[in-house]
Amino acid sequence: MTIQETESQIVLTHPDNKNTTVTILKYGATVISWKLNGIEQLWLSDAAKLDGSRPVRGGIPLVFPVFGKNQNDELVKDLPQHGLARNSTWEFLGQVKSNPLTVQFGLNETIANPEMTALWKEKFNLILTVELGSDYLKTAIEVENSSNERDLKFNWLFHTYLKVPDIEDTMVSNLTGMKCFDSLIKESFVDKHPVVNFTKETDVIYQNIDPERVIQVVNQGKPIHTVKRINLPDTVVWNPWIEKSAGMADFEPKNGYLDMLCVEPGHVHEFVKLAPGEKWQATQILSKDALNYQAI
Numbered sequence: 001m002t003i004q005e006t007e008s009q010i011v012l013t014h015p016d017n018k019n020t021t022v023t024i025l026k027y028g029a030t031v032i033s034w035k036l037n038g039i040e041q042l043w044l045s046d047a048a049k050l051d052g053s054r055p056v057r058g059g060i061p062l063v064f065p066v067f068g069k070n071q072n073d074e075l076v077k078d079l080p081q082h083g084l085a086r087n088s089t090w091e092f093l094g095q096v097k098s099n100p101l102t103v104q105f106g107l108n109e110t111i112a113n114p115e116m117t118a119l120w121k122e123k124f125n126l127i128l129t130v131e132l133g134s135d136y137l138k139t140a141i142e143v144e145n146s147s148n149e150r151d152l153k154f155n156w157l158f159h160t161y162l163k164v165p166d167i168e169d170t171m172v173s174n175l176t177g178m179k180c181f182d183s184l185i186k187e188s189f190v191d192k193h194p195v196v197n198f199t200k201e202t203d204v205i206y207q208n209i210d211p212e213r214v215i216q217v218v219n220q221g222k223p224i225h226t227v228k229r230i231n232l233p234d235t236v237v238w239n240p241w242i243e244k245s246a247g248m249a250d251f252e253p254k255n256g257y258l259d260m261l262c263v264e265p266g267h268v269h270e271f272v273k274l275a276p277g278e279k280w281q282a283t284q285i286l287s288k289d290a291l292n293y294q295a296i
């Protein structure tokens with residue numbers, strides 16, 4: 001069976017390799033596991049809630065229509081941190097391709113979490129496409145403004161929790177020279193470091209990254225994750241480190257920050273704006289490519 005559906009989740013198994021799988025919860029259309037040849041690539045907290053009681057701590061939560069908590073914007077200020085997509089149950093739309101195995105999920109204002117749509121009364125249609133390749137996982141989003149009258153403005157972000165062997169031996173490449181905003185010190189600057197490394201809590205939004213820059217996560221000189229972006233100009237790099245992990249009830253084990261790194265491609269530093277009827281598409285592709293330093 002290449003597609004198994006239960007009440008709460010979908011498991012895709014690669015037709016040529018039963019050890020390559022992706023599991024997607026209907027809640028949040030959250031990818032909670034991606035195994036390549038039997039090896040898990042994503043980090044999922046041992047205390048993650050998978051029962052729809054709160055957004056999943058780990059995997060690939062989807063952030064829409066607001067990144068973080070935006071108090072300054074009239075339209076989104078009442079929404080909780082990271083919006084409504086990650087805490088709504090999406091509809092499974094079924095298989096759209098058998099090779100590569102591809103499925104879709106949908107969300108609009110009529111089925112989204114009513115507690116959230118009471119706070120943000122826009123009309124929208126989201127289609128998430130998940131494609132399981134033999135050596136990659138592609139997640140693509142289409143946002144449609146389904147209103148006849150109003151513009152739709154939103155942020156989008158794939159909040160990808162990558163599994164890493166040891167954060168202290170891990171770095172992120174190909175962000176050199178990019179403008180960024182450090183959310184901890186609340187300052188913008190151009191990152192001149194040859195690579196990003198981790199010795200403390202890190203929460204940085206890289207903005208308008210050259211589209212051809214391919215972000216790689218490198219551990220002890222070996223590339224362990226490649227994150228490709230289509231139409232996603234920004235990327236957040238986040239590791240909560242010791243104190244922040246301790247403060248998150250659903251973050252377990254408490255030293256789990258050593259094994260994870262969030263690299264989150266998105267469109268967050270400005271809103272995407274769509275006129276009535278317009279559509280916007282963007283894609284994240286995770287793979288394990290050869291090392292390619294594009295900038296040092």
Ligand SMILES: O=P(O)(O)OC[C@H]1O[C@H](O)[C@H](O)[C@@H](O)[C@@H]1O
Nearest residue numbers: 081082183203204236238262264
């Ligand atoms: O705890 P959450 O709402 O899931 O947010 C988790 C994290 O998401 C992003 O990476 C933000 O940049 C962080 O500031 C935030 O702490």
